Amino acid sequence: MRLSSPLTSLPLALSLVFALAPAAAQEEDALSPRAVNEAAVPSVMARAVDGFIIPGYRDLAEATNSLSDASAALCKSPSDATLDVARSAFSSVVQAWSAIEIIRLGPALEQNRFERFLFYPDRKSTGRKQVQAILAKQDESATTAESLKGKSVAVQGLGALELVLYGNGAEILSSGSGGFRCRYGLAVSQNLRNIAGEFLAEWEKPDGIQAAWKKPGTSNPLFRDNKEAATELLGVLVHSVEMVKDQRLRPFYAGTIDGKPDKGRPKLAIYWRSVNTMPAISANFSALQRLFDTAGMEELLPADSRSIAGSIDFLFKALIAAADRMEGPVDAALADERQRATLDFIALNTADLLDRLNRQFGASIGLGAGFSFADGD
Missing domain, CATH: 1.20.1420.20 (M75 peptidase, HXXE motif)
Known part of the structure; x- marks a missing residue:
């Protein structure tokens, strides 16, 4: 795997890659299309509504x-x-x-x-x-x-x-x-x-959108079956991780541009005036992990694919911890090699998280290897 980060970030990034490697190997074996655990869908959706939303x-x-x-x-x-x-x-x-x-x-x-x-x-x-x-x-x-x-x-x-x-x-x-x-x-x-x-x-x-989320079925205006409901819930995570990657991180720091270190564009960062850029990104990751865990999305997976959920949760924790290490205004962070290395780490593992949710989790609940939330397929 080629990293665009400075060498100072290499041990941290590799430690996470190696920690996830055993689970990743198992997950690759489970990538053939499966089916969502339909019996778990209503309770998962209900917990998402009542425990998170x-x-x-x-x-x-x-x-x-x-x-x-x-x-x-x-x-x-x-x-x-x-x-x-x-x-x-x-x-x-x-x-x-x-x-x-x-x-x-x-x-x-x-x-x-x-x-x-x-x-x-x-x-x-x-x-x-x-x-x-x-x-x-x-x-x-x-x-x-x-x-x-x-x-x-x-x-x-x-x-x-x-x-x-x-x-x-x-x-x-x-x-x-x-x-x-x-x-x-x-x-x-x-x-x-x-x-x-x-x-x-x-x-x-009680009879509004929460009812539609909790009771998929043929008369439901949003979800005709459990698979549609599970797809929507997973889509929330996929699109949100993509949002962090493309709309929160990339505008102000891309790591490298045409092979050269990116100097950064601090005034393109969200909330840069109030120094809320990285706290907001940390809150985004924390929310995604909380939704994933509170809803019990692991239950949607076939029993032999549950390791996927463990690796996703591990990535969430690593990304939250990394975002919390970022301190001060964005322009000061971009001038500091250690904080730039942390940004590289966040960007690298956000892309990994997106892949695990979109390709691995999606395939394991029956969306198929060619399905892509990002492409709107």
């Missing part, structure tokens, strides 16, 4: 409530202390969102809720330009959650609020001269609270 949205609702309260307090009594509390509340929402954003389906796709909560990637800096225009013009129509809801998705979510709290000129929030900026930020925080409440309400409806 609904609690995740409850946590998000609580975090956004706290953020809204902290934003209101900042506007009422601007000071360094209230600004610090608001920023801390923002980081808590980033963590709560990063722990549930992997559920990008159902209510998240309705009414543009996902994009309204987080507009990313933003390759043309649309959000920055539109937020700056609102601040420059002091557009009062952006200072209520209701009116904000009808504006561009780029100015009403986490990216917009990060610009308000951490962007150029944010220091005026702690003084009495930041009134408009604070009112706009408050409207964004209230909008986030409202969207989080909608997520939770939709998933808590």
Whole structure:
């Protein structure tokens, strides 16, 4: 296996490769198409809903409530202390969102809720330009959650609020001269609270999407059988790992480009202003492991393929630990050889995790060796 990382990362990367090698050898023998353990599917889906999805949205609702309260307090009594509390509340929402954003389906796709909560990637800096225009013009129509809801998705979510709290000129929030900026930020925080409440309400409806997840069948509008339900659940993991690889890591660091070390592009990293880039990525991996384990996805596998689940869980733990070792702003991390080596390790093993979920787990539950979530087949 050829690594693009500096030599300092080689022992760490190889230790993980060798640790997984015995399981990988067994898994290769189990790659011929099998069938999902259909008897386990309803309970696995129910645990995914009751043990991961609904609690995740409850946590998000609580975090956004706290953020809204902290934003209101900042506007009422601007000071360094209230600004610090608001920023801390923002980081808590980033963590709560990063722990549930992997559920990008159902209510998240309705009414543009996902994009309204987080507009990313933003390759043309649309959000920055539109937020700056609102601040420059002091557009009062952006200072209520209701009116904000009808504006561009780029100015009403986490990216917009990060610009308000951490962007150029944010220091005026702690003084009495930041009134408009604070009112706009408050409207964004209230909008986030409202969207989080909608997520939770939709998933808590007994006869809504949770019922469709828990009871696959011919009359089910989402899953006609157990295999379709299992495929959807595995797809959540596959697409989310792919998202971390392609939308969270690759934009700011690719390891090597045309054989040369990548200097990195720190300002393309998500949440770089608030130094939440790596904490958010760690939360993404932690959420994926929690969903995998809480739902008991190992039970979907044939008995002789259960080692696949063990190797996937091992990779999750290694990736979470590596992400947690990353410290400080992205630009400082890219200037540090040890942290660059850790990024290389994360990129290498994220790709390995994607392969194990997409090809090995998928084949073992009967999706077939040619099936690819990534290609939409």
